[in-house]
Amino acid sequence: MAAFHHHLHHHHLHPSADLRRLFHRLTIASSLSILCFSLVYLLTGCCESELADNSELRAPTRDFAASGSGWPHERNGTGSAREGSPGASGEGHAALEANSSGKEWTATRRLPQALIIGVKKGGTRALLEFLRLHPDIRALGSEPHFFDRHYARGLDWYRTMMPKALEGQIVMEKTPRYFVTVETPERVHSMSRDVKLIVVVRDPVTRAISDYTQIISKTPDIPPFESLVFKNRSTGQIDSLWSPLWIGLYAQHLERWLTWFPRSQIHLVSGERLISDPAGEVGKVQDFLGLQRIVTDKHFYFNKTKGFPCLKKPEGSSKPHCLGKTKGRTHASINSEVMQRLRDFYKPHNQRFYQMAGQDFGWQ
Numbered sequence: 001m002a003a004f005h006h007h008l009h010h011h012h013l014h015p016s017a018d019l020r021r022l023f024h025r026l027t028i029a030s031s032l033s034i035l036c037f038s039l040v041y042l043l044t045g046c047c048e049s050e051l052a053d054n055s056e057l058r059a060p061t062r063d064f065a066a067s068g069s070g071w072p073h074e075r076n077g078t079g080s081a082r083e084g085s086p087g088a089s090g091e092g093h094a095a096l097e098a099n100s101s102g103k104e105w106t107a108t109r110r111l112p113q114a115l116i117i118g119v120k121k122g123g124t125r126a127l128l129e130f131l132r133l134h135p136d137i138r139a140l141g142s143e144p145h146f147f148d149r150h151y152a153r154g155l156d157w158y159r160t161m162m163p164k165a166l167e168g169q170i171v172m173e174k175t176p177r178y179f180v181t182v183e184t185p186e187r188v189h190s191m192s193r194d195v196k197l198i199v200v201v202r203d204p205v206t207r208a209i210s211d212y213t214q215i216i217s218k219t220p221d222i223p224p225f226e227s228l229v230f231k232n233r234s235t236g237q238i239d240s241l242w243s244p245l246w247i248g249l250y251a252q253h254l255e256r257w258l259t260w261f262p263r264s265q266i267h268l269v270s271g272e273r274l275i276s277d278p279a280g281e282v283g284k285v286q287d288f289l290g291l292q293r294i295v296t297d298k299h300f301y302f303n304k305t306k307g308f309p310c311l312k313k314p315e316g317s318s319k320p321h322c323l324g325k326t327k328g329r330t331h332a333s334i335n336s337e338v339m340q341r342l343r344d345f346y347k348p349h350n351q352r353f354y355q356m357a358g359q360d361f362g363w364q
């Protein structure tokens with residue numbers, strides 16, 4: 001009887017134990033598949049960013065590297081790992097739409113639709129870094145110097161330098177030397193007659209001193225500014241062909257661009273206002289580019305130690321950030337008579353430039 005009971009009990013229990021085991025196996029299997037799916041999802045995400053990073057490495061590095069901007073290079077451009085999350089509030093914008101609908105796979109490398117062409121030491125790095133907060137802008141981090149130095153490499157090479165962009169996003173780069181190189185306007189025009197051109201201009205006297213400050217930091221043995229400014233110190237004749245002075249002849253350079261592009265396609269940014277009112281100047285650039293004003297004063301704060309506006313949250317970072325040490329350097333103090341002589345020299349050039357620009361930049 002006991003044996004029968006045992007038999008019954010055994011027979012009775014066996015199927016439910018099997019079911020439980022089966023249930024356990026199913027639970028384990030489904031957990032494993034969820035884990036696998038998550039892993040695959042994560043890995044594809046990683047590959048995508050790795051691809052982006054590799055593409056950044058293909059970008060120009062040493063010989064045409066970004067001029068030590070000191071910004072974190074996580075997103076929105078090549079030259080380093082500047083890819084990543086979109087900037088501030090960009091509802092309804094290409095980048096955010098892409099994030100939510102997987103459109104990022106459709107991003108391609110395209111030739112730029114906008115260029116910051118100058119001027120050297122005008123504040124071009126600051127402008128580029130401010131603009132890249134915009135989710136509809138994809139900007140190359142380094143200076144490719146395509147139209148002035150690497151033109152022989154061809155447009156296909158140039159295209160591969162560009163960051164990947166979605167339809168609707170504006171691709172751009174900055175190379176301040178373009179503004180003053182004679183052959184550039186025609187070359188840019190042959191790439192695109194619709195390209196939008198941006199020039200950051202700054203008082204040519206301070207610009208020249210800024211330029212000299214950079215030169216002397218690299219070659220400390222050069223003669224003082226006061227002697228390089230003159231062809232002949234005793235006659236007081238200015239050496240307008242000395243590069244730091246020649247770059248400041250804005251009217252002359254702009255004139256060349258105007259033979260290839262209409263005035264409406266060139267936007268002038270005041271380098272001084274870019275410091276005193278960054279949001280205002282960047283606002284006008286966004287208008288010029290046909291973009292919504294997404295980069296606003298909410299993005300900036302004035303850093304008293306640096307003496308310049310800095311970003312509360314630069315791209316790909318949650319920490320406030322200022323431009324690097326090479327931006328906003330202390331200038332050598334220049335003899336006041338030489339300063340005056342330079343102001344007098346630039347006066348007629350500046351007046352002509354204001355007329356062409358249709359605005360007075362207020363330089364002394």
Ligand SMILES: Nc1ncnc2c1ncn2[C@@H]1O[C@H](COP(=O)(O)OS(=O)(=O)O)[C@@H](OP(=O)(O)O)[C@H]1O
Pocket residue numbers: 067119120121122123124125126176209210211213271274275308309310322323326327328329330
């Ligand atoms: N926000 C902010 N932070 C730091 N510096 C700023 C900023 N906005 C404009 N500037 C001015 O930018 C000047 C350098 O200009 P560029 O970036 O055009 O220089 S370069 O041509 O790329 O070398 C740099 O010139 P210096 O002051 O002579 O160093 C700055 O005056």
